[in-house]
Structures are given as C-alpha cells and as structure tokens.
Amino acid sequence: MAGGRRLLHCLSPACLLLAVTVVVTMPGLAAARTRHYTFNVTMATVTRLCVTKSIPTVNGQFPGPRLVVREGDRLVVNVHNNINNNVTFHWHGVRQLRSAWADGPSYITQCPIRPGQSYTYRFQIVGQRGTLWWHAHFSWLRATLYGPLVILPPAGVPYPFPKPYREVPVMLGEWFNADPEAVIKQALRSGGGPNVSDAYTFNGLPGPTYNCSATDTFKLKVRPGKTYMLRLINAALNDELFFGVGNHTLTVVQADASYVKPFAAATVVISPGQTMDVLLTTSASMPASPAFAMAISPYTNTVGTFDNTTATAVLEYAPQRAASLRGIPTPSLPAYNDTGAVTNFTSKFRSLASAAYPARVPRAVDRSFFFAVGLGTDPCKGRPNGTTCQGPNGTARFAASMNNVSFAMPRTTSLLAAHYQRRYAGVLAANFPATPPRTFNYTGAPPNNTFVSHGTRVVPLRFNASVEVVLQDTSILAAESHPLHLHGYDFFVVGTGFGNYDAGKDPARYNLVDPVQRNTISVPTGGWVAIRFVADNPGAWIMHCHFDVHLSWGLAMAWLVNDGPLPDQKLPPPPSDLPKC
Numbered sequence: 001m002a003g004g005r006r007l008l009h010c011l012s013p014a015c016l017l018l019a020v021t022v023v024v025t026m027p028g029l030a031a032a033r034t035r036h037y038t039f040n041v042t043m044a045t046v047t048r049l050c051v052t053k054s055i056p057t058v059n060g061q062f063p064g065p066r067l068v069v070r071e072g073d074r075l076v077v078n079v080h081n082n083i084n085n086n087v088t089f090h091w092h093g094v095r096q097l098r099s100a101w102a103d104g105p106s107y108i109t110q111c112p113i114r115p116g117q118s119y120t121y122r123f124q125i126v127g128q129r130g131t132l133w134w135h136a137h138f139s140w141l142r143a144t145l146y147g148p149l150v151i152l153p154p155a156g157v158p159y160p161f162p163k164p165y166r167e168v169p170v171m172l173g174e175w176f177n178a179d180p181e182a183v184i185k186q187a188l189r190s191g192g193g194p195n196v197s198d199a200y201t202f203n204g205l206p207g208p209t210y211n212c213s214a215t216d217t218f219k220l221k222v223r224p225g226k227t228y229m230l231r232l233i234n235a236a237l238n239d240e241l242f243f244g245v246g247n248h249t250l251t252v253v254q255a256d257a258s259y260v261k262p263f264a265a266a267t268v269v270i271s272p273g274q275t276m277d278v279l280l281t282t283s284a285s286m287p288a289s290p291a292f293a294m295a296i297s298p299y300t301n302t303v304g305t306f307d308n309t310t311a312t313a314v315l316e317y318a319p320q321r322a323a324s325l326r327g328i329p330t331p332s333l334p335a336y337n338d339t340g341a342v343t344n345f346t347s348k349f350r351s352l353a354s355a356a357y358p359a360r361v362p363r364a365v366d367r368s369f370f371f372a373v374g375l376g377t378d379p380c381k382g383r384p385n386g387t388t389c390q391g392p393n394g395t396a397r398f399a400a401s402m403n404n405v406s407f408a409m410p411r412t413t414s415l416l417a418a419h420y421q422r423r424y425a426g427v428l429a430a431n432f433p434a435t436p437p438r439t440f441n442y443t444g445a446p447p448n449n450t451f452v453s454h455g456t457r458v459v460p461l462r463f464n465a466s467v468e469v470v471l472q473d474t475s476i477l478a479a480e481s482h483p484l485h486l487h488g489y490d491f492f493v494v495g496t497g498f499g500n501y502d503a504g505k506d507p508a509r510y511n512l513v514d515p516v517q518r519n520t521i522s523v524p525t526g527g528w529v530a531i532r533f534v535a536d537n538p539g540a541w542i543m544h545c546h547f548d549v550h551l552s553w554g555l556a557m558a559w560l561v562n563d564g565p566l567p568d569q570k571l572p573p574p575p576s577d578l579p580k581c
Ligand SMILES: [Cu+2]
Pocket: 481, 482, 483, 545, 546, 547, 550, 551, 555
C-alpha cells in the first residue's frame, strides 16, 4: 500500500482528529483527552523500484499511521507483535515525564516485545507542540516502521505565526531493495560498512529520478496564494539530508516540537531523528510552470560509500497541465559535502524565547562532561571462525564510541528495570568516563591506536542536576558529523564550533539567551557542540548517534537519573504488561 497517496485524502489535522479520538470526561479538565491507537505489527507486501518484498509494517501501512494529538493529551498505544522478530516502539522526542517505561528503546527502558506478544505504551504529551514521530527501536526495523506524531496546540491556542492553510507531514526516508535486517547482520558479521540504501523517499515514495519509480511519486496539490506547513521528519537510517523546493523559499518555524524564531531558507538541512516545520507560501497567482520539484539529497563527509542519489516529489499547482513533469523547476541543492551550507543553515536556529514560550536555559552547571564521539576499530584477532575483517584497510572491524567506550546493550534485562530494582551487578557499571581516557588532538592526526573498549557504562545523575555536555567529533577514520539524540529530554544548544573545543575561550561565546531547544543535534564534522539540560526526569535514558549504523557499532551511552524527594519526582512502578527478556 502506498501510504503517501492515502495522505492526500485527509490533509487537515481536524479531519484526522475526528478519526481516532476517544474523549474521556474528567471533571474540571474538559480539554484532557486520551487518544487510543492500535499498532498491529504485520508483514505486508510492498513494491518500490520494481522490487516486491515483504516488509514489517504497522497495520499494513507504509509509512505507518499518523498519530494526531493535542498538547496535554494522553496516548495509549496497544502494540501487538505479529511478525517473526522482536520489536519495540519509541516516541521520538516525547519527554516521557515519569513515564520512562513507555520510551521504548530495546534493552534500555524495556525488553523487546517478542513475536506473538503485546505491550501497551501509555504516556502524556506535556509542554510540547509541533512535529515529532514514532519509530521502531530494535536493530534496523525502523527502516519501515515509522510514522508522524503531530502535536497540535491545546484547543483555542494559536500558533505564534499565521495559521497555515494546510499542514502536511513530509517524511523523508530511505529505501533498501534488500532486507535492512540482512544488511546490518552482514555488516556486523564482516566488520565492514553496511550496503547503502537504493533510494531516498518522500512519505515512502522514491519518485521519478529512480528506475521504475515514476508512478511512486509523492504529489502535494496546492493552490496559489496559500501558506502550507510542511512537517518535515528525517526518518532515514544513515543520512543527513538537504531539502528544497524549486522556485520556493521556506520559512522555518519549529524544530523538534519547539517553536523557533522564524527564518527563511532556500535549502534546509535535516539530520536523522530531527523534525522541522517549514512554511511554504505558494505563488500569488497561477505560475507559468504547472508544478515544481521538491528534492532531497545527502549531506556527508564519510570516506565510506553512501547513497549518493537525489529523490524528488512534486508540488502541483495545476494537475491538468502537469501530466509530464519533465523540465519542471527543481531546487539546486548543495554538493553532498558542502559543510559550509550546513553551518550557514544550522547557525540560524534560535528559540522563540517569548513570554508564552520562554527558553529556560540552565545558567549554572552542576555537572560538566566532555564526550569525544566518533568511529574506532576492533581488532581482527580472536574473532570466531567464519567472521572476517572487512573494516578499515581490511585489517580491523568498524566500531564507534563515546569517550572510547563502545556501548554494549544489556541482554538479560533493561537498564531501567535494573535501575528500578537496584540490581546493577552484571548489568551495568556506573563509571562512564566524564572525559576521554586519554587526550589527543581530536580533530587532527588520529592516534595510532584506534581500538575501542566495550561496556555497558552509564552516568548516574542526581534529580534536577544541571548538566552540560560538550560533544567533540573525532577524526578517527574520518571526521564526520553525528546526529546525537537524547531520550527523555530536550536540551539547549548553547555553543558550537569547528576544531577542538577550548574550555578556556569557548564558553564566553555561549548563547544563554535564546539557544535552540532540540532532542537531536548534529555534532559538526571536525567540530563540537555544547548542550545543556536539567535532569528533571527520573529513568534510564540513552543518548546515541541517530545513524543506525553508528548505533549498531556502539555510539551510545546512557544516563541514570535518580528519583527526587517528592512524590511527583519519582519513577512509578513498571506496568504489569512490561515485556520480559
Ligand atoms: Cu554517528
């Protein structure tokens, strides 16, 4: 099924709200609603690029169903796993205040939902509005298990910008002709890089730049003189993306479900995990061209292979004249390695920081961390028979780390269950290093020894601790940007730069007034970024690279945030249907 086509039938949020709302009458809380959804995880047959295959889906849809809620709503999502694979779901960017059991990353907040089993995710949307999304959080299953999570403001509360005529989720994805699970399994077996995707997609559709794909094109029908809000979501597995629309300028108004000071851009850059709401105002009168191309292409500095293709979709003013899309105006996107274009764009983000939407930036810091993030290697020696070493130079295996620790997922329990039961022995060590084990010129010539260590090592945090983390890219095997995603929190991006972070000089240039608030930020290629958050949400929270290949190689760590003294500062007991390992 082409979910992208179906999207066109019900574009307005109100329409979707009608479809799935269950109103719970609560005295004195007329606006509080609980919205129920059922996720039946099933295999479905899908054809793209003339390849027909069976893929994991939610309710047979690809991409998956759109969830539409209002700020303050409670969600209840009943997941039934009917596929022959473990699965979990993550509600990407949702704060999950005191609902860590519903966050979803496998072996972090829950054991996987096994084939034939069910689990109900229950959580509330608090203090967030805009676009988020949901995706599977087990191995690479999110390649096809993903969908939008649209959070409208509370009823009667306007946007801080003129109300758009229409709002349209635009999910940017990555299509593999092969089974993505086979792709990552093969890479982990060989120690080499995984095969790259065959196409990028708009709402699951690759569009006409690929062979055998012209009929699988996402089309957005528009009228002249109207403003459309595109809810952009980068659901790609391993690629940051440029996005643009031919002859149209975009205005960015939200990022990761927080409002930003609006700014104009011809091209946007969006990293895996990130969301961005952009306004597009159509031509005042019917334009000469009946249609315009929307396009996405990768941004990367990898020395490995990557999917260097461009996908297009169509902004269609006049369907009757747009029969042939040949020659329609197309955006000129930057070159794949144009870091200058990326820096120029990302430097424009500022929190709205208004009276209604203040930026509560921590001004003082209780705990400071410096994490070197990047690739590394494991030795070939001692690998079991049948495994090979197709990593760097064919003499090692690819790995990735933070502070030289490659994160090992627990297997017998989740971190959160271990934390809740205070049974840490054999599961985790609360000694994740606050600084790299040895200092080196992080963005200069890499050290001779690039071997990583392995472990399930975490940082415990006291409730309400104010935390700063400087994320420093390394040039080991190649400087490369890493979209770092923190679960359970938004953070403020208070500083960024190229080269090595300088603790003596750089903090003086921090923005503590209106820094952007996000849940995912790309550590710049050969640079650093400083983030701050207040640990006001008890639980076990993974922070990881949102390139699935780097996560598979261990680019992750976790925070254990302890309960506070008050009753509403404690993690509640686990739900009775929490899956067991
Ligand atoms: Cu990464």
